[in-house]
Amino acid sequence: MTRRLRFIIFCLLLFSPGLLWAHTPIKNVASFYNGFLHPFLVPAHLLTILALGFLFGQRGTSKVEPAILIFLGATVSGLVAMGYFGLLLDVETLLLLAAIVLGSLVAFKFELPLPVYWALAALTGLMLGLDSIQDTYSGRQKMAALLGSGVGIYLGLLYAAVFAQRLQKHHWQQTLIRILGSWIAASALLTLTLILAPKPGTAAQLPQPTSRTP
Amino acid sequence: MMKLSRPATLFLVLMLYATAASAHQGGTAGGFFSGFMHPVLGWDHVVAMVAVGLWGAFLGSPAIWVLPVVFPMVMAFGGALGVLGVPIPSVEIGIALSAIVLGAMVALAARPPIWIAAVIVGAFAVFHGHAHGTELPASANPLAFSLGFVISTGLLHISGIAFGLLVRWPAGRVAVRAVGAGIAMAGVGFLAGAV
Numbered sequence: 083m084t085r086r087l088r089f090i091i092f093c094l095l096l097f098s099p100g101l102l103w104a105h106t107p108i109k110n111v112a113s114f115y116n117g118f119l120h121p122f123l124v125p126a127h128l129l130t131i132l133a134l135g136f137l138f139g140q141r142g143t144s145k146v147e148p149a150i151l152i153f154l155g156a157t158v159s160g161l162v163a164m165g166y167f168g169l170l171l172d173v174e175t176l177l178l179l180a181a182i183v184l185g186s187l188v189a190f191k192f193e194l195p196l197p198v199y200w201a202l203a204a205l206t207g208l209m210l211g212l213d214s215i216q217d218t219y220s221g222r223q224k225m226a227a228l229l230g231s232g233v234g235i236y237l238g239l240l241y242a243a244v245f246a247q248r249l250q251k252h253h254w255q256q257t258l259i260r261i262l263g264s265w266i267a268a269s270a271l272l273t274l275t276l277i278l279a280p281k282p283g284t285a286a287q288l289p290q291p292t293s294r295t296p
Numbered sequence: 297m298m299k300l301s302r303p304a305t306l307f308l309v310l311m312l313y314a315t316a317a318s319a320h321q322g323g324t325a326g327g328f329f330s331g332f333m334h335p336v337l338g339w340d341h342v343v344a345m346v347a348v349g350l351w352g353a354f355l356g357s358p359a360i361w362v363l364p365v366v367f368p369m370v371m372a373f374g375g376a377l378g379v380l381g382v383p384i385p386s387v388e389i390g391i392a393l394s395a396i397v398l399g400a401m402v403a404l405a406a407r408p409p410i411w412i413a414a415v416i417v418g419a420f421a422v423f424h425g426h427a428h429g430t431e432l433p434a435s436a437n438p439l440a441f442s443l444g445f446v447i448s449t450g451l452l453h454i455s456g457i458a459f460g461l462l463v464r465w466p467a468g469r470v471a472v473r474a475v476g477a478g479i480a481m482a483g484v485g486f487l488a489g490a491v
Contacts, residue, residue, distance in 0.1 A: 125439040189365045257361040261454075264365040265446045268372035272429070272442035275376035 113223040117230025120214055121238055126177045126273070127210055131235060133184035133266045134206050135242020136259055138199070140191055140250065143243050146199050150243070153203035157235050160211020165228045173209045175277060180206050181270035188246075188263025191256070210235050327437030331444025334428060335452065340391050340486045341424060343479045345449055347398035348417055349456020350472055350479075354402055354463055359410055363417050364453040368446050370418040371425035375442075378429020388486075390423030395483025402460075402476025405469075424449075 121127040134153070138146045164171075184202065187194070214231040249255035335341045345367075352363035377384060384390075397416065400406075408416075428445060459475065462468025 125443065129439075186369070189369065253357065257364075260361050260365050261450060264368050265443075265450055268368040268446045269439065269442040271369075271372040272375050272379070272446070273439040275379045275429075276438035276442070279379045279381075 113219050114226040114230040117227035118234040120231050121234045126174050129181040129266050130177050131238040132242045133181050135239045136188045136246040138243040139246025149199040149203040152200050153207040156204045156207030157211040160208040161228045164212045171212050173213045177209050178270045178274040182267050185263045185267030189260050327440030328444040331441035332448045334445050335448045343482050344394040345452035346456035347479045349453040350402045350460040353457045353460025366414050366418050367421045370421035374422035374425025375429030378426040384426045387423050387427050392486035394420035396480050399476045399480030403473050
């Protein structure tokens with residue numbers, strides 16, 4: 083093998099390493115982190131959190147501080163109601179509906195009375211908490227997962243709010259947030275329609291089984 | 297130790313580069329990607345989206361944000377009608393007309409009141425949304441598909457706005473109007489194909 087060929091092979095091998103994962107992304111990850119990642123991996127949650135955060139950021143976080151605290155309280159209430167009292171409600175549809183409303187408010191930059199922000203924060207936080215079910219855990223692990231979900235939801239909201247608030251200085255930045263709001267509303271509307279629309283292959287459309295005589 | 301020829305050695309090294317082949321797209325990434333590519337792969341959609349951005353930039357504030365905000369929201373409404381199977385007549389003709397009208401607005405430097413511009417853009421958005429909506433249910437992940445499709449549409453608007461910002465300079469104004477004329481002519485081609 084010539085030196086040149088060795089060099090070529092060495093260079094080729096430099097490009098061949100694959101990704102090295104320090105931790106498994108989801109499987110076997112600690113229960114807290116699984117809970118923490120939950121709102122970021124469920125698109126309906128992520129859209130709703132982003133939309134509410136952008137709405138708060140547009141208004142200014144200092145003005146909506148009570149709403150941010152109400153959101154935290156409502157999220158914890160939802161998590162406790164679902165995790166400890168077994169209140170299981172399918173609120174994904176309502177979350178998508180919330181994303182449509184919140185995204186539209188961001189897109190058109192409506193300045194609402196402050197109590198409306200409090201109500202929106204309470205409803206959204208409660209729904210997010212109720213929908214953060216962690217079936218696979220029990221005992222302390224479940225508590226850690228619920229805590230993780232709460233922290234993830236709250237941090238997600240704060241980051242989105244601060245991001246939107248920072249992008250209020252220039253006109254183009256405000257436009258960007260409005261466009262992101264319209265994207266959230268449009269995506270949520272389409273998804274909600276797809277969920278509610280009759281799916282092909284449902285009972286009404288499936289071929290009826292024919293009766294056979296032995 | 298067995299000696300390998302040069303080609304055989306290189307062949308063995310290159311085998312290390314083999315990656316997994318996926319027979320089907322699926323999951324969130326597949327849904328997002330197919331949704332993202334959906335508007336991009338249809339020229340009639342692409343030129344109309346770019347025209348919306350160009351016109352918004354041409355009209356300046358507030359149209360620069362009103363049009364790209366109105367379009368995806370009304371398009372989603374049209375998409376919902378498509379998903380629900382609500383028929384809209386002559387969708388392809390409507391899409392072709394959108395390229396003609398929006399391109400002509402840019403080419404002629406039309407400056408209607410903002411609400412008229414929003415109504416024109418919104419009316420055409422229904423046709424585009426309906427065309428996309430009828431193909432949505434086949435997607436593996438509806439939300440990922442919808443996100444990809446809305447973001448892709450928005451990015452086409454933004455590319456139109458970016459080019460449209462050239463109107464600040466006289467030569468740029470000519471270039472933007474020329475692109476508008478090109479879009480209108482392409483629309484005539486689409487209309488001929490649709491009729």
